[in-house]
Amino acid sequence: MFLFSFIWNCRAALGSAAGENAAVSWWVIPLVLFASCFVIGIIAVLGGIGGGVLFVPLVGAFFPFHLDYVRGTGLMVAMCGALAASPKLLRSGMVNLRLAMPLALIASSSSIVGALIGLSMPANLLQILLGIAILGIVAVMVLAKNSDFPKVEKTSALASALNINGIYHDPALGKDVEWSVHRTPLGFVLFVGIGFLAGM
Numbered sequence: 001m002f003l004f005s006f007i008w009n010c011r012a013a014l015g016s017a018a019g020e021n022a023a024v025s026w027w028v029i030p031l032v033l034f035a036s037c038f039v040i041g042i043i044a045v046l047g048g049i050g051g052g053v054l055f056v057p058l059v060g061a062f063f064p065f066h067l068d069y070v071r072g073t074g075l076m077v078a079m080c081g082a083l084a085a086s087p088k089l090l091r092s093g094m095v096n097l098r099l100a101m102p103l104a105l106i107a108s109s110s111s112i113v114g115a116l117i118g119l120s121m122p123a124n125l126l127q128i129l130l131g132i133a134i135l136g137i138v139a140v141m142v143l144a145k146n147s148d149f150p151k152v153e154k155t156s157a158l159a160s161a162l163n164i165n166g167i168y169h170d171p172a173l174g175k176d177v178e179w180s181v182h183r184t185p186l187g188f189v190l191f192v193g194i195g196f197l198a199g200m
Contacts, residue, residue: 033063037077044081053078053137053198057130060123067123078198093168099181102162106188107195114199126200133197158184 040054056074060067089095159181167178
């Protein structure tokens, strides 16, 4: 039923976007959307960013759907990506719940505010802001130094109090890697912005 409804909406969206003389068949949009989402899912997990962060701007810009529907679907995309990757990452020790739970609480709380503000904004302004956010994420990933193995000279007091540290096995290196956290309060503050962006 969902698939039939989705295909029917794609067909209607294509008709309204291209007019009566649509040169593209109705099945092209679902096929291209499937291929795009497949690639977005791979990039999102490898890049460590939420799938919705990529999905919403790209699908909102290149497909004839209203942005509110795209944002709602983006939440499902982000959740599915996280649920698919989490078991493997937990088993390998690359996810630490002592680190993840405070950040998830902070981001979830601020995302409620972001969602309320995002729903009150015009769709075209929101698309522009999301495009800027994508370019910002690309810039951060390109300019990040020592992102594979950052040097942490001294663990922050908050991280020590919360016991946020650990060891994981890196199959590419074939050895265990010990990690710890510094600038923890700044990280918590930045996750307020991350949650706000996710809510929008």
